[in-house]
Amino acid sequence: METIQIGMLGLGTVGSGVLQMIQHNEDKVVNVTGRQLNVKRVLVNHPERHQDVAENIELTTSVEDVINDDEIQIVLELIGGIHPAKEYIEAALRNHKNVVTANKDLLATYGPELVKLAHDHHCDLMYEASVAGGIPILRTITNSFAADKITEVKGIVNGTTNYILTQMSQQGWSYDQALKAAQQLGFAEADPTNDVTGKDAAYKMVILSQFAFGTQLAVDDFAVTGIDHLNGFDVQQAGKFGYVIKLVGIAQVIDDGVFVEVAPTLVPADHPLATINNEYNAVMVTGEAVGDTLFYGPGAGGLPTANSVLSDIISVTKNLVLKTNGNFFNNYQRQYIPAAPRDVVYPYFLSIMMPDVPGQMLKLTQIMTEIDASFSQITQTEADGLAHVVIITHEMTAQQLADFKARVAKDSSINLGAAYKVLK
């Protein structure tokens, strides 16, 4: 039986998972593809630390050993980050190697360029594992919504922040307490910046938007708000109104535009996204024909991510058998126009601190009236001589919200602590 030789760049958690799965599930892979998979060479920084696998695999500290090996047909890039991953992938593609990667930063930043390079060299470039770890969302969008018009893709695409938010909501913890717990359990890194500022989720929304709408946008094209300034009080208040706060990435077609945002968002307790807890991820895809669908699974972790990598390897292998490599992973393309702020309509959760004196609520309602917006639910509580007013508004446009913020900013007695979208 023919063997497909694989070269690997990096041997961390995901890489070890890939090795383990290839060994454990050899029978099934042979059954499905008619080929055997073998990891021949692995690029590592410290070969002496990987002696457990060195018996069957050639460890090397030189990337050339991997990408210049004529036997190797598939290169897995699992080192992460932009550089030198980008240069390695480019070199591999130029050497006519098919490439599988889990690198969301790279794909969200240089995706179109790398996709074109792969296509020009008749090679596959697949990156299912770059979004939502174990959830096969990219392939599903490509294969199963190909004839439908996707109108919205939204979801919880960062496990670290979802773990923190779940603990804040269920245990009543502060952000700092929940972050510390997440770090102790390995759900958050020592430097959690990329996760808690929403940047990681933003990368994933860039890739999801590309698959859902055929658009090519950059993380700088849309607003990204993390959870690092989220207040435990607001989480509890949202709960009393019947909502949970989740870090939701949303990409929504509005007329001819697309509205994209990553932000803390109020999700009704009976909404499918409200039950996605801890490190799990979920992506909802809404199609004009199919309606609402949801895909749920582990958002990270060595083996779940390795499974997505393996599903890409098997797709590449099938293409090798069929001699059909070099087709686009996703070949749907469309121009991106940002939706106008007057067309983006949501209810909002507003958390406001102001002096507990007569006339303050009047000022607030006057501002709301001036921008032609109205309240749906209000709670006022008192703390330290200040009134803490929490409001759920009726639907208002992003333009109205901007006007509201501008007017409130002019009044030093009204302190707007948070303004979050509310999902229906």
Add this chain to the structure above:
Amino acid sequence: METIQIGMLGLGTVGSGVLQMIQHNEDKVVNVTGRQLNVKRVLVNHPERHQDVAENIELTTSVEDVINDDEIQIVLELIGGIHPAKEYIEAALRNHKNVVTANKDLLATYGPELVKLAHDHHCDLMYEASVAGGIPILRTITNSFAADKITEVKGIVNGTTNYILTQMSQQGWSYDQALKAAQQLGFAEADPTNDVTGKDAAYKMVILSQFAFGTQLAVDDFAVTGIDHLNGFDVQQAGKFGYVIKLVGIAQVIDDGVFVEVAPTLVPADHPLATINNEYNAVMVTGEAVGDTLFYGPGAGGLPTANSVLSDIISVTKNLVLKTNGNFFNNYQRQYIPAAPRDVVYPYFLSIMMPDVPGQMLKLTQIMTEIDASFSQITQTEADGLAHVVIITHEMTAQQLADFKARVAKDSSINLGAAYKVLK
């Protein structure tokens, strides 16, 4: 641009949805496949009833007009039922037409035979729409779990019964009330037998098991219990214990065997399947590497099902472009061995009526002790001079449950109304 000509057998709700989607999403289909799709001929019983589409499409009452048309490369079978759908599909495959169908009865009954015929004639046979309408579950299992060992696939795969159960649970309705409401809203047919007896769900579990485990089993190989004898009282009691009753199809690898069943099942309120309500479907797939994943969407309906049909058509079209038709939709095969009853372990919900006299509970606990099983939760209420005892047991084997039933059957004073599995 090359046009792919399609022939259609049947023009009901799904067929109309397919026509509508092909027209509405022509741009995207062209973008993805580089081909135009055109429905050329449609087999109907009463052409005069379809004059709205007759301008662009040739309507015919003769199946030969469709399957002998040299221009037609894809035949959609949408008439349903076993005969004559089977003969039509066979004739189409023998004429080297690729076939797409939504026919679960046929695929669950004659799947292996038809799959072989398609392969022998180098034609595609795809049937994504046969399971869970708008959820792209079959293609996901095939493509995205190819290297993982799936250990369990379970879910809510019948929208009619899920609608009825949701109403019974949320409105406190009886089975008859909920069924009538479902019929009025079009969620249940005038003759709901296939749905409410679990047969429809069983067909889908046959197909899901085939994709998940590579097994070829028949609906007669496993136990199927519907919801038509479900008691409103038990639904309410389950609710008080913190569970909802769902019609769950389960297929689970246990050692070298597979346990398959369709039955009313208690699902904990915080389990992802508990929030799947009304006509929606959801399938949970558990992989050794990936862990728990869930796929949620509309279980039926013209357009959602049409979307699954279209995703098959686009797969076939891509294969036509790549000249790779005739590969198996799912090519994972394995032998099926039913799991031994002593290896199938669940807690059970037992609903028992008995005379409200001293000594009855003693008899019940004696039986439980004899089979070495024990209670986790018990509630006893009284109605019409009878004691209604509802129990959640600790884990017990299917063998213990059978022993329990046999012993209870010998005692005419103990009437076991229901015994349902409890999910963890």
